[in-house]
Amino acid sequence: MRAVVVRRFGGPEVMEYAEVPVPVPGPGQVRIRVAAAAVNPVDLATRAGVLTGAGVIPPREVLGLGWDVAGEIDDAGDTGFRVGDAVLGLRDRIALPLGAYADYVVLDASAVAPAPDSLSPVEAATLPLNALTAAQALDLVETVGSVLVTGAAGAVGGYAVALAHARGLHVVAVAGEADEALVREFGADAFVPRGPALADRVRALVPGGVDA
Structure with a gap:
C-alpha cells in the first residue's frame, strides 16, 4: 500500500510516498481503509522534527504522518465493529511507525468511533x-x-x-x-x-x- 512518510525533517518538500506492507490488526484492533485524513499542527511538528527533538517520538529512519482519519472498517478483528462500518479514529499511540496518511491504518478499537451520518469523510476527519x-x-x-x-x-x-x-x-x-x-x-x-x-x-x- 501507499503511505506518506518522511526520511528527514523539514517543510512539505520532505514528504514522499512509500510502498509499505498492509498493516495487520492485532487483538482489540481494527484496520481502516482511509478515505480522508486531517492536517493538524501536530502533523506539522512531526514533519519538522519538533516531537523527535523533544524526545516525544523515538528517532527512526522512516516516520509516518497523520493522526486523524475517517474511512471504513476493512478488518474488524475481534472487536464489535463490522466490515464496511463508516468510522473516524485517532492514532493515539505516538510510537506507531505509520500514520493516517496511508491507504490503510490499524488503530486500537478504543480509538475508533462510528462516523456521524451527516458528515462527509473529509468533515469527519477533522473531529x-x-x-x-x-x-x-x-x-x-x-x-x-x-x-x-x-x-x-x-x-x-x-x-x-x-x-x-x-x-x-x-x-x-x-x-x-x-x-x-x-x-x-x-x-x-x-x-x-x-x-x-x-x-x-x-x-x-x-x-x-x-x-x-
Whole structure:
C-alpha cells in the first residue's frame, strides 16, 4: 500500500510516498481503509522534527504522518465493529511507525468511533483530535456557567464554542473581527474582537467576568 512518510525533517518538500506492507490488526484492533485524513499542527511538528527533538517520538529512519482519519472498517478483528462500518479514529499511540496518511491504518478499537451520518469523510476527519481536545478542556470546567474561548474561529476553538453551547454554557468568543459571524454560527452568545485591553472588554459584556 501507499503511505506518506518522511526520511528527514523539514517543510512539505520532505514528504514522499512509500510502498509499505498492509498493516495487520492485532487483538482489540481494527484496520481502516482511509478515505480522508486531517492536517493538524501536530502533523506539522512531526514533519519538522519538533516531537523527535523533544524526545516525544523515538528517532527512526522512516516516520509516518497523520493522526486523524475517517474511512471504513476493512478488518474488524475481534472487536464489535463490522466490515464496511463508516468510522473516524485517532492514532493515539505516538510510537506507531505509520500514520493516517496511508491507504490503510490499524488503530486500537478504543480509538475508533462510528462516523456521524451527516458528515462527509473529509468533515469527519477533522473531529478526533480537535473535538476531543475541546471536549476534554470543557470537562475540566463542566460545573461553570460561562466560558471565554480564545481562538474561537480555529479548529479547536470552533469546536469548543459549539460544544460549550451544546452544554448550555454562556459562551464569550474571542477571534478576529472578520470571524464574528462564523463564531456566532458556532453558538457564541457574545463576541469580543482580538486586541488590547481584552479583560476590560470582556467584563464590559459580562459584569464580574466569565467563570472559566
